[in-house]
Amino acid sequence: MARVPLVDVRAAYLSLKEEIDAAMRDVISTTSFINGPDVRGFEAEFAGFSGAKHAVGVASGTAALHLALHALGVGPGDLVVTTPHTFIATAEAISVLGARPRFVDVDRETGGITAKSVANAAAGAKAILPVHLYGMPVDMIGIREAAAEHGIPVVEDAAQSHGAEVEQPDGTTRRVGAIGEAGCFSFYPGKNLGCFGDGGAVTTDDVDLAERIRRLRDHGRSSKYEHEEIGYGYRLDTIQAAILRVKLRHLDAANARRRQLASVYTRELSNVGDLVLPPTIVGRTSVFHLYVLRTNRRDALMTHLQARGIGVGTHYPVPLHLQRAYSSLGHHAGDFPQAEAWAAECLSLPLFPEMTSSQQEAVVAALHDFFR
Numbered sequence: 285m286a287r288v289p290l291v292d293v294r295a296a297y298l299s300l301k302e303e304i305d306a307a308m309r310d311v312i313s314t315t316s317f318i319n320g321p322d323v324r325g326f327e328a329e330f331a332g333f334s335g336a337k338h339a340v341g342v343a344s345g346t347a348a349l350h351l352a353l354h355a356l357g358v359g360p361g362d363l364v365v366t367t368p369h370t371f372i373a374t375a376e377a378i379s380v381l382g383a384r385p386r387f388v389d390v391d392r393e394t395g396g397i398t399a400k401s402v403a404n405a406a407a408g409a410k411a412i413l414p415v416h417l418y419g420m421p422v423d424m425i426g427i428r429e430a431a432a433e434h435g436i437p438v439v440e441d442a443a444q445s446h447g448a449e450v451e452q453p454d455g456t457t458r459r460v461g462a463i464g465e466a467g468c469f470s471f472y473p474g475k476n477l478g479c480f481g482d483g484g485a486v487t488t489d490d491v492d493l494a495e496r497i498r499r500l501r502d503h504g505r506s507s508k509y510e511h512e513e514i515g516y517g518y519r520l521d522t523i524q525a526a527i528l529r530v531k532l533r534h535l536d537a538a539n540a541r542r543r544q545l546a547s548v549y550t551r552e553l554s555n556v557g558d559l560v561l562p563p564t565i566v567g568r569t570s571v572f573h574l575y576v577l578r579t580n581r582r583d584a585l586m587t588h589l590q591a592r593g594i595g596v597g598t599h600y601p602v603p604l605h606l607q608r609a610y611s612s613l614g615h616h617a618g619d620f621p622q623a624e625a626w627a628a629e630c631l632s633l634p635l636f637p638e639m640t641s642s643q644q645e646a647v648v649a650a651l652h653d654f655f656r
């Protein structure tokens with residue numbers, strides 16, 4: 285029987301094993317485990333990749349969000365506009381600063397927040413925190429405009445979208461993370477750019493913001509024994525930075541392969557049952573962190589695929605406004621109908637750069653089988 289995992293972190297490692305092992309050995313032989321040269325090296329290369337002037341390596345995607353919001357002055361009592369259809373880390377970063385997420389509903393097509401919902405909710409907010417979900421950018425042009433009208437920053441949660449692009453009004457393209465005031469990336473192993481544990485980065489064009497985040501991630505240090513302000517223990521390990529430098533060199537090719545696999549799914553699954561497939565949107569290029577489809581028969585389809593050895597996921601089955609952790613916000617079922625529909629109907633299919641054609645054919649065949 286076909287065994288197709290949802291993601292294959294081992295295959296990703298094996299495809300670059302020699303390079304990665306050498307990079308790790310180098311760090312171990314120098315024992316420069318904290319703030320070693322690979323951290324600065326990776327930061328410069330990741331800034332180059334993203335098209336932002338600066339990148340600051342941090343301990344995780346969650347830490348990136350926490351630091352970016354803190355450095356932009358989000359604090360107790362503030363409101364930050366964000367999405368209920370995401371991983372909880374997005375909203376947690378707001379909450380742990382004593383601020384409150386102001387959830388708005390998402391787009392039926394992409395699952396991301398819209399410029400319109402942001403415009404309606406931005407009054408009185410301290411910042412906007414959209415998520416480029418599944419690798420597909422939100423409407424950053426419209427959202428940036430809505431935020432600018434209220435004079436507040438946009439912090440991009442780009443944890444799922446390393447390298448995704450948005451066409452600018454002048455016709456050039458920019459990568460996510462380099463469009464808002466700050467971009468937050470995760471290098472969790474299964475992300476498009478993943479390390480061998482936890483890691484993350486904040487990108488920004490603002491040198492003062494970058495320096496503040498650099499200081500905050502390392503206990504507010506201005507020198508070894510001097511601390512300018514209260515900060516965090518949120519550094520990126522040198523060994524993770526060394527691994528990331530290797531994998532970054534192959535990221536554009538890996539993203540291209542993801543897009544190719546996604547186009548095969550879209551070709552083979554159009555007009556199958558009631559499936560709604562990921563949209564193509566003019567001016568926005570997805571990097572397909574996930575290939576997420578929607579169906580009214582989600583749970584039955586999931587059982588069918590799992591019984592055939594096909595790994596599937598639901599990203600995410602419970603929207604944040606209905607999580608117990610957020611019960612204090614007083615939301616109810618029905619408050620954000622589009623987010624709730626996504627939660628009930630979404631299904632993530634196997635997709636990773638090392639996926640073979642025969643693996644993908646097995647997934648497609650099992651889907652056709654179900655709707656026959």
Ligand SMILES: *Cc1c(COP(=O)(O)O)cnc(C)c1O
Nearest residue numbers: 344345346371373374443470472
């Ligand atoms: C993965 C993820 C995060 C958190 O990143 P970690 O590195 O796991 O802390 C935040 N937001 C989104 C949308 C994510 O997918």
